[in-house]
Amino acid sequence: MSVQLVVFFICALIALFGAGGVVWSRSPVHSALSLVATLFAIAVLFLNQNAQFLAAVQVIVYTGAIVILILFVIMLLGVDKLENLADEPLGIGFRVAGGVVAVALLAVLLAVFFFGGRTIVTGKPAQATFGGTSTYQPISQQAVSNPQAGVIDTADVPNINLLGKQIFTQYILAFEVTAALLTIAVVGAVVMAHRSKQVQPIPDEPESLDSGADLAAIDAAGEEVREA
Amino acid sequence: MTNLDVPYLVLAGGLFAVGAFGLLYRRNPLVMLMCVELMLNAVNLTFVTFGRMMNDLNGQVIVFFVLVVAAAEVVVGLAIIVAVIRRRPGASADDLKVLRG
Numbered sequence: 001m002s003v004q005l006v007v008f009f010i011c012a013l014i015a016l017f018g019a020g021g022v023v024w025s026r027s028p029v030h031s032a033l034s035l036v037a038t039l040f041a042i043a044v045l046f047l048n049q050n051a052q053f054l055a056a057v058q059v060i061v062y063t064g065a066i067v068i069l070i071l072f073v074i075m076l077l078g079v080d081k082l083e084n085l086a087d088e089p090l091g092i093g094f095r096v097a098g099g100v101v102a103v104a105l106l107a108v109l110l111a112v113f114f115f116g117g118r119t120i121v122t123g124k125p126a127q128a129t130f131g132g133t134s135t136y137q138p139i140s141q142q143a144v145s146n147p148q149a150g151v152i153d154t155a156d157v158p159n160i161n162l163l164g165k166q167i168f169t170q171y172i173l174a175f176e177v178t179a180a181l182l183t184i185a186v187v188g189a190v191v192m193a194h195r196s197k198q199v200q201p202i203p204d205e206p207e208s209l210d211s212g213a214d215l216a217a218i219d220a221a222g223e224e225v226r227e228a
Numbered sequence: 229m230t231n232l233d234v235p236y237l238v239l240a241g242g243l244f245a246v247g248a249f250g251l252l253y254r255r256n257p258l259v260m261l262m263c264v265e266l267m268l269n270a271v272n273l274t275f276v277t278f279g280r281m282m283n284d285l286n287g288q289v290i291v292f293f294v295l296v297v298a299a300a301e302v303v304v305g306l307a308i309i310v311a312v313i314r315r316r317p318g319a320s321a322d323d324l325k326v327l328r329g
Contacts, residue, residue, distance in 0.1 A: 004232060005232065008232055008235060008236070012235070012239045015239065015243060016239070016242060016243070016246070019242075019243050019246040019247065019250075019266055020246065022246075022247075022250060022259070022262050022263060022266055023246060023247075023249060023250035023253065023254065023259075023263065025259075028256055028258050028259055031258075031259050031262055032262065035262050035265065035266065038243070038266065038269065039265075039269060042269050042272070042273055045236070045239075045273060045276075046273075046276055049236070049276050049277065049280045050280065051276050051279075051280075051288050051291075053288070053292075054272075054276065054288055054291055054292065054295075057292065057295055058272075058295070061295055061299055062265070062269075062295070062298075065299065066265065066298070066299060066302050069302060069303070069306060070258060070261065070262065070302070070306065073258065073306050073309065073310060074258060076310070077309075077310065077313050077314075077317075094252075095252075095253055097252070098249060098252030098253045099249060099252075099253070101248065101249075101252060102245050102246070102248050102249030102252065103245070105244070105245050105248055106241060106242065106245035109241035109244065109245065110238060110241055113234055113237040113238055113241060114234065114238075159288075162285055163285065163288055163289065163292070166285050166286070166289050167289055167292065170289075171289055171293075174293060178293060178296045178297070181296070181297065181300050182296065182299070182300055184300075185299075185300035185301075185303045185304050186303065188303075188304050188307065189303045189304055189306070189307035190307075191307075192304070192307040192308055192310075192311045193307040193310045193311060195314070
């Protein structure tokens with residue numbers, strides 16, 4: 001058993017259990033902490049695949065910023081109440097349908113991976129390589145003009161150097177656009193989360209809706225959950 | 229050397245399916261957002277695996293961009309959730325039915 005294999009199986013178990021915890025925890029705080037476990041395991045799997053920079057970014061951005069932001073919102077809004085997962089306001093059909101969709105999705109993905117295997121990705125028959133000893137060369141403009149660019153294992157150049165060179169040459173426009181995207185996101189978040197003085201609460205029971213009784217049932221169920 | 233390509237892809241598929249199930253199953257908007265993050269991470273894992281299989285660095289570059297877009301998405305999504313829950317405490321995803329007009 002190679003080291004990579006052992007690391008993979010440990011992290012795969014942690015990731016899957018964490019994912020289960022996100023879905024089946026009754027408290028949103030527990031869901032967020034399970035999400036941390038999953039994201040950390042995925043960061044280790046990135047390391048396991050020679051993506052050192054992405055592993056660092058994963059830990060810093062996801063577990064360090066995104067999950068903390070989610071936890072802040074949970075604490076700020078005081079929604080860290082236990083939720084009754086058996087509560088069925090929309091009827092059991094919706095949840096059964098959700099399960100069926102998820103199982104069908106998993107079945108399709110597994111079928112593609114098992115029957116297609118490596119061939120669907122590389123277009124070549126399977127060859128036992130791990131850690132990047134593949135001789136396959138990507139056919140792209142960059143690779144044709146400069147065989148060293150866009151390839152993961154070029155001698156002993158660190159991963160972050162290669163990634164930086166790629167981002168700041170071939171993908172410089174996309175990189176600049178992400179800066180604009182982040183600015184727009186921050187402005188949008190400030191606009192939406194701004195507390196206005198003249199806020200009207202959303203009416204509990206709109207008269208004009210056909211399903212008024214349905215909504216009332218939802219509200220009653222929500223009250224029970226909140227009081228529980 | 230063990231070939232771990234297919235196990236990685238199977239793990240990513242499993243994570244994606246769990247995330248999709250959670251998105252359909254849960255009604256707490258915060259947990260639904262976390263399930264979206266789970267699905268994004270499964271796809272990121274697939275990208276890194278494909279990049280290693282093809283010995284192509286662009287798989288890692290695109291994961292970098294997905295991370296940036298996911299961060300922006302979480303910021304905007306949380307702002308929406310804060311705005312909704314402030315107007316209607318304890319709101320679940322079903323309560324937003326009132327938006328259909």
